Amino acid sequence: MAFGELTRIGSNLGAAQSLRSLKLINGRIGEIQSRLSTGKRIVRVQDDTAGYQIAKGLESRVRGLKQAFDNVGTAKNVLNVSESNHEAQMSLLLSIKDKVSQASDEALTSTQTSAIQNQIDAMLTEIDDLKDSAQWQGTALNGGSSPISLTFHVGDGADDNFTVTLNGFDSSTVGLIEVSSTASALIAIGTVETAIDTLASGIQAVGNYQIRLGSKEGMLSDSIMNTEAARSRIEDADFAIEQMEALKLQVMQQTSMTAFTQANSAPQLVLSLFR
Secondary structure, X not given: OOHHHHOOOOOOHHHHHHHHHHHHHHHHHHHHHHHHHHOEOOOOHHHOHHHHHHHHXXXXXXXXXXXXXXXXXXXXXXXXXXXXXXXXXXXXXXXXXXXXXXXOOOOOOHHHHHHHHHHHHHHHHHHHHXXXXXXXXXXXXXXXXXXXXXXXXXXXXXOOEEEEEEOOXXXXXXXXOOOOOHHHHHHHHXXXXXXXXXXXXXXXXXXXXXXXXXHHHHHHHHHHHXXXXXXXXXXXXXXXXXXXXXXXXXXXXXXXXXXXXXXXXXXXXXXXXXX
């Protein structure tokens, strides 16, 4: 500092300049502390207007993808309920086939075939009960003789929909099962086998939907991760860089405070020359 500057006791420009520099540094330190505390490089829109717009667009896409991911999970749960329901019906159908085959034995008495018929009728009733119990949050999943279609939104686009068609199954799908005679029992065997094939096709369709949804789930997971990473690169703070910058500013802060202190003491030094 030149002696001429020391003699400007009234204005003390050196102290004013040091104070202004110190305020700027403190402001920058405050910004870094805000970024470190929030984890965001863009805390306010004025920090980076273009970056803010891009980051919010990516954030909106991530939200949409996450909701789609949840919707895929719901669809898989629905299909699991449908599959379990049909598997239970299949178990009953296989038992019915066993009973029908048993009834085809010519050595059985009418009393015995009548008892078998009662067992078959009871299992057919249970198949209908299972149909009625197949529901997801109040929505029927087994329409008996009528298929049921459900649509799920599984992407971030308006048209990213996934529709599943669930084939219904009940006793009417099976048809008439009558075993009062050997001849009728033999006919019933073919009827039951046809019903088994029909139900198996429905279960296979559910399995195919599950495979497709599993692939969709994987793609959504990758899209969420990649989009979130892109948003993070734009919006989030780099802690290593911010901490290094904070250390540098702290050194500058100490230097400015020292300069400010020295500048404030300069007038006293000049006055001491006249004592």
